[in-house]
Amino acid sequence: MVMVQRWSGREARLLREAKRMSIRDFAEYLGVSHRGVSKWEAGGELYFPRSASQAVLDTVLARASDEEKSRFAEALGGHAQSPSGTAGIQVDSHKFLPVFIGIDHAQRLRAHMTQDAAAGWMESSSTRVEHPEAPMCTLHVFACGVAVFHLVQPREPATLTELAVWRYRSYASDLTWARATIRELLDANHPLGPSPQYVLSLYWLASSPWTGNEYDTALRLLSTPSVLVDRGAPDGPAPLEGSVEKALLATGFDHPDIVSFGVRGVSTGYAGWSGVSYASISQERSLTVDELVDCELTVQALWCFTHQVQQLVEEGQDPSMPESYGWRFLRAAYSRLSTARAQETAQHCLMREAIINTSGLTERLRAAQDALRESAN
Secondary structure, eight states, X not given: OOOOSSOOHHHHHHHHHHTTOOHHHHHHHHTSOHHHHHHHHHHGGGXXXXXXXXXXXXXXXXXXXXXXXXXXHHHHTTTTBXXXXXXXXXXXXXXXXXXXXXXXXXXXXXXXXXXXXXXXXXXXXXXXXXXXXXXXXXXXXXXXXXXXXXXXXXEOOSSHHHHHHHHHHHHHHHHHHHHHHHHHHHTOOOTTSOOOOOOXXXXXXXXXXXXXXXXXXXXXXXXXXXXXXXXXXTTSOXXXXXXXXXXXXXXXXXXTTOEEOOOTTTEEEEEOSSEEEEEESSTTTSOOHHHHHHHHHXXXXXXXXXXXXXXXXXXXXXXXXXXXXXXXXXXXXXXXXXXXXXXXXXXXXXXXXXXXXXXXXXXXHHHHHHHHHXXXX
16 A cells, blocks of 8 residues: 655656656645645645545545555656565754845845844744755845844755764865855855854654654654763764664663654654754644744744854953844843743744753853843943
């Protein structure tokens, strides 16, 4: 029996082609707009229709004829299977690289970008940029003077250790690339020009070979992968023996800094200082990847902004920001992030609280707010 754990634009296109339908006919059959189907297919493996559409695609596949299912399975090509026939690891890596560029630079860049509809109170604009190894890379520029690169890279590692090594090794090249890219955009050749200082990873687990306790442990390891890697190796981050991963999956893994935000029967999610991991069990009721990404964009932008204030204080300077992004702005940010909203679901609240608490952002907001208020007096 052919099954799709999570539909992307790629699988939607293959199903349409297996049914020998045009985009317009397929959209009418699904009960959605043809523009929506075109958007799915244009996004390919990196675009995931909403939960309602996921359910519709499940139904269409279940009702397909044997011939259509056979064509679909052949086109799918066992994409979600490992050589042994069991489900392999499929994970979407989301990297966030924030850098403070200043309010004036941000205003100039945003003039040539598309305003983010979901940004809300954290006013921002975005544009696509080319990355040598990421099929999808978006630069978000916030009005408060922070730019955040968001890289999406689907991965199919043989093991969690392989993924962890790739993660740490790619950080160095990603930081170098982001530094050069932002300076090129700003026409800034000065050696002290803006540079991102860190990378934050979010993993969306799409497919895996694990079950039961191993599945839960794997999500914990995704959020805190340092236990699988020798980061001090002479030639750069290197994998630990495979027995380490096997032992941890068998016996379990916990860390005092990991916070769970999953809901039993709906999702599994963990947040830690090193990153976030999430897996949807019930697509109709779980969080979407867009909700996770939007939260991280806000948190990383504010973390970078407060870091800039802290750096000025540590350099013995009086931190100064335009009044619109002074201590009142940070006070409002603290209130918005620490207070549940009526329209938020319980899962969204859990996710937001877990990410904010493990990032240490609330303390940084208070400290930066005090510094800016004192400097303004």
